[in-house]
Amino acid sequence: MHANVAIVEDDRNIQNIVKAYLQKEGYDIIAMDNAEDAWEYWNSGKKPDMWILDIMLPGMDGYELCKKIRDTSDVPIIIISAKDEEIDKILGLELGGDDYLTKPFSPRELVARVKRLFKRVTVQRVPQGVKEERQLGDLIVKLDDRRIVWQGEEIEVTAKEFDMLSIFVQNQNRAFSREELLKKVWGEDYFGSDRAVDDLIKRLRKKLDGLPIETVWGYGYRMRSSSEDGS
Structure with missing residues (x-):
């Protein structure tokens, strides 16, 4: 089964070149000119692999589309832009992008990044033969089939949310720095701001109200084995 890649690019020349190169590598491609069509496509139930x-x-820019997609899914996202300022890279990645490429770029470089990102995501998401679950208070993390149960109810989480919870529940009471969590959840080659960690923790606290994740001020986070929430 071929992976499906969705391209949202209003420059038809760039769109056609990227489409041709990725199709040559065996990917199935859907190409769109604007974010509104892309968002409608996403909401129709058709979910690209990247x-x-x-x-x-x-109209709607790529940052806003990225944020909308990331609010409901952990699907890999590569951002491309004519801007080369560091703030644009950081903003794009903090909104949920996994990689960033500046125009003009080599189509071969984009293909290489697509392959590398698919490989990294596959390594992160495929269970390593572990058949067990861990519990901390009202939280149960099922490591074998990557499911979360909170206060007796199964909760849908993204891949990164699951990875973060599994790190904490397997290392109860241990404090992790933001840099450590970035490497463990986003990968060694992630170059965005550590604010991405804060954003993910914020989403988990909202989704799992009462989760005992404690902020270690000026350092990072830990999950307490007691029922007290020191955040």
């Missing part, structure tokens, strides 16, 4: 988003789009 998104390639241009930032400067007519």
Whole structure:
């Protein structure tokens, strides 16, 4: 089965070149000119295995589309942009992008990044033969089939949310720095700000109200084995 890649790019020349190169590598491609069509496509239930988003789009921009997708899914996202300022890279990645490529770029470089990202995501998401679960108070993390049960109810979480919870529940009371969590959850080659960790913790606290994740001020986070929430 071929992986499906969705391209959102209003420059037809770039869109056609990227599409041709990725199709040559065996990927199935859906190409769109604007974020509105892409969002409608996503909401129709058709879920690509990866998104390639241009930032400067007519109407809704790529940042907003990235944020909307990331609010409901952990699907890999590569952002492409004519801007090369560091703040744009950080913003794009903190909103949920997994990689960033600046125009003009080599189509071969984009293909290489697509392959590398698919490989990294596969390694992160495939269970390593572990058949067990861990419990901390009202939280149960089923490591074998990557499911979360909170206060007796199964909760849907993204891949990164699951990875973060599994790290904490297997290392109860241990404090992790933001840098450690970035490497463990996002991978060694992630170059965005550690604010991505704070954003993920914030989402987990909202989704699992009462989760005993404690902020270690000026350092990072830990999960207490007691029922007290020191955050």
